[in-house]
Amino acid sequence: MKLKKNNTISLSNSDRVLKPCQGSIALCALLFTFIALLTACTNKNPDPEPYTPTPYTIEIPYGFPTKLNIPDDNPMTVEGIALGRILFYDGRLNGRTHPDSLMSCATCHRQENSFEIGAPRPHPFGINGQPTHHAMLPMINLVWNMGNFGWNGSVPSIEADVLGVISDPSEFDSSPEKVVNTIKNIEGYPELFRKAFGTNEITINRIAKAIAQFVRTLISSNSRFDKYMHGEVQLTPEELRGFVLFTTEEGADCFHCHGGFGNPLFTTNKFYNNGKDSLFTDPADRFNITGDPMDKGAYKATTLRNIQLTGPYMNDGRFETLEEVIEFYSHDLINTPQIDPLMHHIANGGIQLTPPEKVDLMAFILTLRDDEFLNNPDFGKPEIPE
Amino acid sequence: MKTPFSKYLNNISIFLAILLLGFSSSCKQKSDPPAPEPSKISFHFTQYNQGLPLKFDTMKYVNEAGNHYLVNEIQYFISDVTLHFQDGSIQLLDGWKDIHYVDTDLPETQSWKVYDNIETGSVEKVSFTFGISEGKNNSLMFVNPPERDMFWPELLGGGYHYMKLNGKWLADDGVIKPYNFHLGIGQIYAGGLINPDSITGFLQNYFEVELPNSTFTVNDGDALDFEIRMNVENWFRNPNTYNHNTWGGDIMQKQEAMHLACENGKQDVFEFLKK
Numbered sequence: 001m002k003l004k005k006n007n008t009i010s011l012s013n014s015d016r017v018l019k020p021c022q023g024s025i026a027l028c029a030l031l032f033t034f035i036a037l038l039t040a041c042t043n044k045n046p047d048p049e050p051y052t053p054t055p056y057t058i059e060i061p062y063g064f065p066t067k068l069n070i071p072d073d074n075p076m077t078v079e080g081i082a083l084g085r086i087l088f089y090d091g092r093l094n095g096r097t098h099p100d101s102l103m104s105c106a107t108c109h110r111q112e113n114s115f116e117i118g119a120p121r122p123h124p125f126g127i128n129g130q131p132t133h134h135a136m137l138p139m140i141n142l143v144w145n146m147g148n149f150g151w152n153g154s155v156p157s158i159e160a161d162v163l164g165v166i167s168d169p170s171e172f173d174s175s176p177e178k179v180v181n182t183i184k185n186i187e188g189y190p191e192l193f194r195k196a197f198g199t200n201e202i203t204i205n206r207i208a209k210a211i212a213q214f215v216r217t218l219i220s221s222n223s224r225f226d227k228y229m230h231g232e233v234q235l236t237p238e239e240l241r242g243f244v245l246f247t248t249e250e251g252a253d254c255f256h257c258h259g260g261f262g263n264p265l266f267t268t269n270k271f272y273n274n275g276k277d278s279l280f281t282d283p284a285d286r287f288n289i290t291g292d293p294m295d296k297g298a299y300k301a302t303t304l305r306n307i308q309l310t311g312p313y314m315n316d317g318r319f320e321t322l323e324e325v326i327e328f329y330s331h332d333l334i335n336t337p338q339i340d341p342l343m344h345h346i347a348n349g350g351i352q353l354t355p356p357e358k359v360d361l362m363a364f365i366l367t368l369r370d371d372e373f374l375n376n377p378d379f380g381k382p383e384i385p386e
Numbered sequence: 387m388k389t390p391f392s393k394y395l396n397n398i399s400i401f402l403a404i405l406l407l408g409f410s411s412s413c414k415q416k417s418d419p420p421a422p423e424p425s426k427i428s429f430h431f432t433q434y435n436q437g438l439p440l441k442f443d444t445m446k447y448v449n450e451a452g453n454h455y456l457v458n459e460i461q462y463f464i465s466d467v468t469l470h471f472q473d474g475s476i477q478l479l480d481g482w483k484d485i486h487y488v489d490t491d492l493p494e495t496q497s498w499k500v501y502d503n504i505e506t507g508s509v510e511k512v513s514f515t516f517g518i519s520e521g522k523n524n525s526l527m528f529v530n531p532p533e534r535d536m537f538w539p540e541l542l543g544g545g546y547h548y549m550k551l552n553g554k555w556l557a558d559d560g561v562i563k564p565y566n567f568h569l570g571i572g573q574i575y576a577g578g579l580i581n582p583d584s585i586t587g588f589l590q591n592y593f594e595v596e597l598p599n600s601t602f603t604v605n606d607g608d609a610l611d612f613e614i615r616m617n618v619e620n621w622f623r624n625p626n627t628y629n630h631n632t633w634g635g636d637i638m639q640k641q642e643a644m645h646l647a648c649e650n651g652k653q654d655v656f657e658f659l660k661k
Binding site: 063064065066067146244247248249250253255256260261262263268269270294335337339340341342343344345346347 | 443458459525529530535537540541554561563565566580582583634635636637639
C-alpha cells in the first residue's frame with residue numbers, strides 16, 4: 001500500500017481507488033470497530049461460546065421394545081447424560097450443603113440394589129425421617145415406561161418425578177429455588193450445563209431433564225436369562241422347571257403380568273389387584289387415578305429383573321423376602337370383586353405350588369439378576385464438582 | 387419490405403399455428419383424463435352381548451350353559467382381511483399391515499383405517515383370519531405394547547394369543563371365579579397329562595371367518611365404513627355349549643376347550659354391518 005500524490009490510496013494495481021471523502025468513511029469504520037472491540041473486551045458477562053451437545057442413541061437389546069419414551073423437548077445427549085449422572089449422585093441436590101443434610105437420588109437409588117434402596121424396611125425415609133407413602137420401585141429400564149410411573153401410574157415422566165421428589169416432604173423436602181441456588185453456586189456446574197443445554201443458566205427444569213437423561217440409560221438386558229435367550233448359556237434343570245412354572249397357566253402363570261420370552265422387560269407396566277387385601281383403604285392406589293372401582297387395590301406389576309435385590313416387596317413392602325412372596329401367591333390370595341381376572345388361581349387360594357416347585361420357581365427368578373448392570377461403571381458415582 | 391404474397395404466407399402460418407395448438411391441446415385432454423379418486427375402507431370393531439353394546443364388569447349375562455358371567459376386557463387379533471369380488475377376484479388387505487389388534491381398553495385400536503386403495507366392483511363377501519395364521523405367527527414380531535403383551539409362551543407353541551377374553555363367572559359352588567378365555571396354539575400332550583414335558587406336537591387353532599351379509603359395491607372415490615361386531619355370547623353357544631364350570635379359569639393348555647371355542651367362533655360370533 002502506498003500513498004499517491006493526490007491523496008488517494010492504492011491497495012494494489014487492480015484495487016479500486018478511494019476518493020478523499022471515502023477515506024474518511026474508512027477511518028470512521030476503523031474507529032467504530034475499535035470501540036466495539038473495546039466494549040466487548042470490557043463486558044463482564046460475555047455470552048458463552050456456542051456448544052452443540054453430542055446426540056446419544058440408545059442401543060436396543062434383542063427382543064426389547066423399539067418404542068422409547070424420550071420426550072421431544074429432552075433429547076438425549078452425551079453431555080446431558082454426564083451432567084445428569086453427576087447431579088444424581090450429588091448430595092447437594094436437595095439444596096443443602098451441610099455434611100449432615102446431604103441427599104441425592106443415589107442416597108436411596110443404589111446401583112448395587114438395581115437402583116432401589118434394598119434395605120430391610122418397608123419404606124425409605126426422606127431428609128426429615130418421614131417415610132414415603134409407598135415402598136420403592138427399582139429404577140431400571142424406565143425408558144420403556146410409556147408414561148405411567150410409580151405404583152399407581154400417577155407420574156407422567158421421569159422429569160416430573162424428579163421435580164416431585166424435590167418438594168416432597170418425605171423425600172428432599174426442599175424447593176426448586178433452593179436447589180437451583182445451591183447448584184448454580186458450585187463451581188463447575190455452569191460449564192456442565194452449557195455443554196448439556198447450550199447455556200450456563202441453571203434452571204430446575206434443566207436439572208430434571210439432565211437426571212432423566214441419565215436414568216434413561218439405566219438398562220438391564222444381560223441377565224443369565226437373557227444369555228439363555230441368546231443361546232449363550234444353558235439353564236440348570238431346576239431353573240428350567242421354574243421357567244416352565246413361570247410361563248404356564250397350569251403352573252404359576254406369572255407371565256401374563258410379568259412378561260417372559262416375548263416381553264423381556266418382565267413387566268407389562270400395567271396395574272392389577274393381585275389379591276393381597278379384602279379392604280382397600282390406600283388413597284394412592286390405581287383407583288385414586290382412574291376412578292374405576294375395579295382398580296381398587298390395584299398396583300403396578302413391578303419388573304422382576306434383579307428382583308432379589310429390590311425387597312421389601314409389594315407397594316407397602318409387606319413381604320421381606322421373595323420366599324414370602326412365593327408363599328403368598330401359592331396359598332394366601334384373597335378373593336374380592338376387584339381381584340384381577342388374570343388371578344385365575346384365586347379359586348384355590350393361590351397357585352398351590354409344592355415345596356420343590358417353590359424352589360424351582362425361585363431358581364428361575366434368580367436368573368433375572370443382571371450383574372453386568374449392577375456393576376456397570378457407567379452408572380456408578382462420577383467425580384462431583386467441589 | 388413485405389410483398390402481398392409474403393403477407394399471405396404469414397397469415398397462413400399464424401392460422402396453422404393456432405390450429406395446431408388447439409389440436410394438440412384437445413388431444414391432450416382426450417389422452418390424459420383426471421385420475422379417479424381411490425376408494426378407501428375403514429373398519430370399526432365393537433362388542434355386543436344379547437343385541438346390546440357389551441357392558442363390562444357387571445355380572446348381568448347368562449350364557450347358554452346357564453353360567454352367570456361378566457366380561458372385564460377383550461383383546462384379539464384379526465388378520466388377512468380379504469374382499470371377495472363377484473367376478474371371482476380377491477383383494478387381500480395387506481398394505482402397511484396385515485394383522486390388526488383390537489383392545490377394548492384402547493379406543494385407538496377399535497378403528498382401522500385400511501391403508502390399501504380398494505378396487506372397484508361388487509364385493510360378494512368379506513373374510514378374515516381370526517388370530518394369526520401359522521406362517522405369520524412368529525415370536526418377537528411384536529416387541530412393542532400393546533401387541534407385545536399378547537405373546538404366547540414358546541413352550542406352548544410360541545407366537546401370540548389369538549384372543550384374551552377375561553372375566554368372571556358364578557361357579558356352581560357359589561363362588562365368583564375368574565376365567566381366562568384365551569385362544570392360541572394348542573398342544574398335544576402324551577398320555578393326556580397336561581405337563582409341558584409331555585408335549586408331542588402343536589395344533590393351529592386360527593380359523594377363517596366369512597362375514598355374513600357383507601355384500602357391497604365399491605365405486606371410484608368411495609370412503610366405506612363398516613362395523614365388525616363381536617357378539618360375545620356366541621363364543622359360548624353355537625354349535626358347542628361352553629360351560630365355565632367344566633373348563634375352569636384357564637384353557638391355554640386345554641386344547642379340547644380351545645377347539646370348542648374356535649368352532650363357535652367360526653359360526654356367528656362376528657357380524658358385518660354397514661355404517
